[in-house]
Amino acid sequence: MSHSRVVAARYVDSVVLMRLAQSLARRPGIDDAAAMMGTDANKTLLREGGFLNGAAAAGANDLIVAVRSDSDEAAEVALACVDELLAAPVDGERTRVPTLEAAVRARPSSNLALVSLPGEYAAAEARRALELGLHVFLFSSSVSLEDERELKSLARDRGLLCMGPDCGTAIIAGKGLGFANAVRRGPVGVVGASGTGIQVVTTLLDQFGVGVSHAIGCGSRDLSSAVGGVTALAGLDALLRDEATEAVVVISKPAPVEVAARLRARAAAAPKPVVFGFLGDPDGPATLTEIARLAVAAVGRPTPPLPDTGLEERVPLAPGQRFVRGLYAGGTLAYEAQLVLHAAGLEPVSNAPLPGAAPLDDARRSERHAIVDLGSEEFTRGRPHPMIDARARCARLLEEARDPSVAVVLLDVVLGYGAAEDPAGDLRAAIVEARRTARAAGRELVVLAYVCGTPRDPQGLEAQRQVLIDAGVVVAPTNSAMAETAARLVEGGGR
Amino acid sequence: MNEIDSLLASGPEAVNVGVREFADSLAAQDVPVIHVDWTPPLSLPDDVAELLEALG
Amino acid sequence: MTTSPAVPSVKERVDAANAEAVGRLLAADPILVDVAPAGEVVEGLEGRMILHSGPPVTWERMCGAQRGSVLGLVLFEGWAESLAEAERLVAAGEVVLEPNHHHHGVGPMAGTTSSSLPVWVVENRTYGNRAYCRPTDAAQQFGDYSDGALRGIREWRDVRAPAVGAALREMGGLPLKPLLAKALAMGDELHNRPNALSALVATVLAPELVKAVVPTGDLLATLYWLRYDEFFGLALSMAAAKASIEPAEGVEYSTLVTTMARNGTEFGIRVSGLPGEWFTAPAPAVDGLYLPGYTAADAGLDMGDSAITESVGWGGFVLGGAPGILGLVGGTAAQALEITRAMRTITLATSPDYRLPVFGFEGAPVGIDIRKVVRTSVLPTIDTAIAHREPGYPKIGGGLVRAPLECFVAALREFGRHYEVAA
Numbered sequence: 001m002s003h004s005r006v007v008a009a010r011y012v013d014s015v016v017l018m019r020l021a022q023s024l025a026r027r028p029g030i031d032d033a034a035a036m037m038g039t040d041a042n043k044t045l046l047r048e049g050g051f052l053n054g055a056a057a058a059g060a061n062d063l064i065v066a067v068r069s070d071s072d073e074a075a076e077v078a079l080a081c082v083d084e085l086l087a088a089p090v091d092g093e094r095t096r097v098p099t100l101e102a103a104v105r106a107r108p109s110s111n112l113a114l115v116s117l118p119g120e121y122a123a124a125e126a127r128r129a130l131e132l133g134l135h136v137f138l139f140s141s142s143v144s145l146e147d148e149r150e151l152k153s154l155a156r157d158r159g160l161l162c163m164g165p166d167c168g169t170a171i172i173a174g175k176g177l178g179f180a181n182a183v184r185r186g187p188v189g190v191v192g193a194s195g196t197g198i199q200v201v202t203t204l205l206d207q208f209g210v211g212v213s214h215a216i217g218c219g220s221r222d223l224s225s226a227v228g229g230v231t232a233l234a235g236l237d238a239l240l241r242d243e244a245t246e247a248v249v250v251i252s253k254p255a256p257v258e259v260a261a262r263l264r265a266r267a268a269a270a271p272k273p274v275v276f277g278f279l280g281d282p283d284g285p286a287t288l289t290e291i292a293r294l295a296v297a298a299v300g301r302p303t304p305p306l307p308d309t310g311l312e313e314r315v316p317l318a319p320g321q322r323f324v325r326g327l328y329a330g331g332t333l334a335y336e337a338q339l340v341l342h343a344a345g346l347e348p349v350s351n352a353p354l355p356g357a358a359p360l361d362d363a364r365r366s367e368r369h370a371i372v373d374l375g376s377e378e379f380t381r382g383r384p385h386p387m388i389d390a391r392a393r394c395a396r397l398l399e400e401a402r403d404p405s406v407a408v409v410l411l412d413v414v415l416g417y418g419a420a421e422d423p424a425g426d427l428r429a430a431i432v433e434a435r436r437t438a439r440a441a442g443r444e445l446v447v448l449a450y451v452c453g454t455p456r457d458p459q460g461l462e463a464q465r466q467v468l469i470d471a472g473v474v475v476a477p478t479n480s481a482m483a484e485t486a487a488r489l490v491e492g493g494g495r
Numbered sequence: 496m497n498e499i500d501s502l503l504a505s506g507p508e509a510v511n512v513g514v515r516e517f518a519d520s521l522a523a524q525d526v527p528v529i530h531v532d533w534t535p536p537l538s539l540p541d542d543v544a545e546l547l548e549a550l551g
Numbered sequence: 552m553t554t555s556p557a558v559p560s561v562k563e564r565v566d567a568a569n570a571e572a573v574g575r576l577l578a579a580d581p582i583l584v585d586v587a588p589a590g591e592v593v594e595g596l597e598g599r600m601i602l603h604s605g606p607p608v609t610w611e612r613m614c615g616a617q618r619g620s621v622l623g624l625v626l627f628e629g630w631a632e633s634l635a636e637a638e639r640l641v642a643a644g645e646v647v648l649e650p651n652h653h654h655h656g657v658g659p660m661a662g663t664t665s666s667s668l669p670v671w672v673v674e675n676r677t678y679g680n681r682a683y684c685r686p687t688d689a690a691q692q693f694g695d696y697s698d699g700a701l702r703g704i705r706e707w708r709d710v711r712a713p714a715v716g717a718a719l720r721e722m723g724g725l726p727l728k729p730l731l732a733k734a735l736a737m738g739d740e741l742h743n744r745p746n747a748l749s750a751l752v753a754t755v756l757a758p759e760l761v762k763a764v765v766p767t768g769d770l771l772a773t774l775y776w777l778r779y780d781e782f783f784g785l786a787l788s789m790a791a792a793k794a795s796i797e798p799a800e801g802v803e804y805s806t807l808v809t810t811m812a813r814n815g816t817e818f819g820i821r822v823s824g825l826p827g828e829w830f831t832a833p834a835p836a837v838d839g840l841y842l843p844g845y846t847a848a849d850a851g852l853d854m855g856d857s858a859i860t861e862s863v864g865w866g867g868f869v870l871g872g873a874p875g876i877l878g879l880v881g882g883t884a885a886q887a888l889e890i891t892r893a894m895r896t897i898t899l900a901t902s903p904d905y906r907l908p909v910f911g912f913e914g915a916p917v918g919i920d921i922r923k924v925v926r927t928s929v930l931p932t933i934d935t936a937i938a939h940r941e942p943g944y945p946k947i948g949g950g951l952v953r954a955p956l957e958c959f960v961a962a963l964r965e966f967g968r969h970y971e972v973a974a
Contacts, residue, residue, distance in 0.1 A: 099531060100510060100512060100531055102531075103510040103529040104510065107529055109508050109527075110508045110510050110527075110529065111498075111501075111502055111505070111507060112502065112509050113509070113510045114509055114510070114512065114518075116512070117512060121533075122513075125512050125533070129512075139513070140513070158498070160498055161498075161502065172507050173505070175506055175526045176524065177507065177521070178517060182524075238503060239503075417520035418516065
């Protein structure tokens with residue numbers, strides 16, 4: 001059904017009208033739209049297109065705007081915003097330019113470049129951005145160490161922030177860059193070498209009612225001896241100066257002694273508490289949850305207890321069901337799961353193993369307590385990341401279900417900007433099929449999941465959890481709780 | 496105020512080079528963003544590069 | 552290894568040849584002298600022949616819109632009674648298909664031209680050469696062969712063309728150079744936006760039509776057409792561009808692009824120092840906006856001789872001075888300026904006639920150099936209309952397209968072979 005509106009004596013150029021029609025057609029509930037001056041020729045066109053309802057009387061100097069929609073309400077709302085759309089400057093839309101230089105010329109107040117090009121081009125473009133005076137968020141991972149050092153020293157010389165290479169997540173003044181969650185603003189500043197590490201800690205801070213001032217990503221190699229923590233130091237310094245930040249938390253795998261010492265020296269002289277979350281450091285916090293709780297304590301707030309896993313009843317495992325298999329999209333989550341399993345005495349193997357631990361011989365074939373990072377380079381070269389495309393993980397899940405030695409499968413489901421529209425929904429069918437396969441073979445396959453997100457994420461935290469629960473998944477409150485539960489299960493029943 | 500402090504104070508105004516969805520996410524958060532239609536720089540075949548050398 | 556002494560001299564010869572070629576282009580003085588049936592004025596157009604836009608193409612490889620446009624002219628000429636008969640005739644090779652560019656002509660979109668279709672005739676008074684362009688319309692030239700579409704060109708043939716031809720002959724020709732310059736200054740880029748040129752020409756023609764004693768009915772019909780058809784000026788800018796650049800063809804050692812033309816199947820360029828040769832690549836898709844009821848899925852590929860306007864430094868090259876067309880760029884004034892700036896990096900000269908106020912009255916970029924295109928990989932930007940991928944449809948949209956780099960690389964390689972440049 002088409003709905004129209006005539007704006008009398010309003011001449012608008014046809015190019016503008018084509019753009020108007022395009023904007024209207026993109027609105028929710030609108031199937032198609034047309035906008036033309038009411039000349040006889042145009043009215044014929046509109047009639048043929050089924051757009052002339054109610055506008056036949058319009059004259060050559062009148063503007064006809066029509067939309068096709070099943071919903072009267074959607075049509076009304078769309079037609080009501082015509083004036084606004086016509087008045088909006090073109091660059092109110094997302095604009096497009098051929099080069100970085102042109103972008104800066106088009107909007108001189110631009111202050112940050114997000115670069116997610118293939119590795120071989122990324123460094124050159126990031127360098128250009130820094131030279132143009134832009135901070136850089138460099139998502140690309142395969143950038144050489146020499147390039148990284150050069151970029152970061154250029155950034156330091158210019159007083160700019162070079163987040164990355166291999167920086168997945170940042171939150172600047174409440175705005176998420178790359179893969180990031182819609183986290184409430186609050187007093188905790190974050191500096192992190194790992195994207196999912198930042199996502200987990202910031203969503204937990206959100207859940208604890210505390211919130212985040214900024215989260216500065218520095219890239220996975222920043223705290224190495226070769227790079228020396230250039231970005232982490234710059235970020236830490238900025239957060240220590242920042243008025244909105246009351247305490248800072250640094251999230252990373254254990255850093256080399258001299259880099260850690262440099263950071264700790266800054267912290268010692270700082271007027272604010274700094275929490276060091278070197279995950280895996282025997283003297284530090286054992287889990288990301290613990291890091292988040294220390295950050296909450298550092299700003300003087302109480303930390304509410306975490307809800308229980310919900311897996312209270314004993315699961316009757318079949319004889320021979322003895323292994324935990326983690327199928328992870330987030331690298332740091334896979335790492336944390338290994339720490340937890342290791343602490344429980346299970347000796348996990350992985351394609352991204354803990355230092356000194358045994359690697360998985362073939363990343364594509366699970367064995368023993370295998371924790372697989374499906375977001376690692378070997379799985380994502382030329383393929384979409386599992387946070388965006390669940391197919392590889394679904395296939396692997398079905399393989400695990402056929403393996404009679406598997407007792408528990410661990411899944412992480414990461415929500416937020418950049419992630420898939422419906423990550424839980426993408427896994428649902430495979431989960432149901434996996435459990436059915438096991439049951440047909442006389443086994444009960446336990447599928448545990450951790451959902452990293454906030455209620456304000458585009459996907460909705462509760463809705464995503466519910467999808468998983470409906471598929472028979474036990475949803476854990478945190479990744480570490482999930483891994484602990486898994487360890488308990490196989491210790492109890494798999495002997 | 497230095498550049499990093501002013502980024503934190505005023506928030507991002509972004510230029511996106513690469514994955515288009517990152518620009519969409521920023522726009523959804525009301526971050527001003529311009530997307531660059533990036534094309535890989537040309538690498539000329541040797542004979543063409545040499546011709547250009549000769550032809551100026 | 553020492554450098555051959557011939558190498559620097561080649562460079563110098565190319566620079567000198569380009570100065571000569573682009574000098575000829577800038578010295579052009581296009582005069583609109585007539586409107587006459589193509590069969591009477593276009594050299595070599597005879598019998599059952601239809602000229603088309605772009606480089607040569609066979610019926611088998613011809614795109615949908617151009618096929619539709621050819622069939623429309625077969626019906627218009629009365630060579631067939633029905634569409635099916637028209638198709639059989641063309642498929643049997645009974646109709647000769649040749650590019651407009653091989654006959655000193657150009658045509659917008661499908662560009663189809665046949666002998667009883669009147670064409671605009673522009674003479675370059677500086678060099679005495681003439682060029683032709685068929686009329687613009689929003690239907691038949693886009694591939695629509697319906698009765699309604701053919702009615703438009705019949706009215707042109709029977710009423711408007713005779714009237715305008717009489718007026719032009721009455722006034723002894725209309726110098727276009729000042730009108731082109733004024734139109735550019737009024738915001739035209741003379742390709743997708745010829746509105747000011749159309750209005751200026753209409754104003755000049757009106758009293759001449761009265762003086763030429765055109766019958767009242769025809770006079771009124773012609774005057775109304777001049778008033779309402781904002782696009783007819785494109786045929787004049789195209790004919791003027793073609794007449795202006797032809798004398799720059801065939802200058803030994805010149806790397807100036809003298810033609811960019813597309814047939815919806817291939818994009819082709821020709822180069823001054825390599826006369827008669829086409830360098831082609833698959834026609835690119837146009838990035839555009841669509842009229843109601845159409846989407847990118849309906850679009851044919853880039854088509855038309857109208858890129859002759861970019862070849863002389865109008866169209867996409869002067870987007871920065873044409874705010875009215877900015878919407879097609881899909882962006883801001885700053886981006887339009889950026890396109891014009893980018894075109895400066897691949898051109899040989901600046902226009903003495905059109906100085907862009909927004910660039911501090913610096914002349915517009917003129918004259919594409921294949922060397923500069925290949926070296927910078929900055930591609931000529933063309934703003935253009937969009938036809939349907941299938942025959943039988945009118946205009947469906949407009950947008951921007953970039954000339955394919957392969958054409959320029961192929962031309963450069965051939966240049967190297969032809970002039971035995973030591974590579």
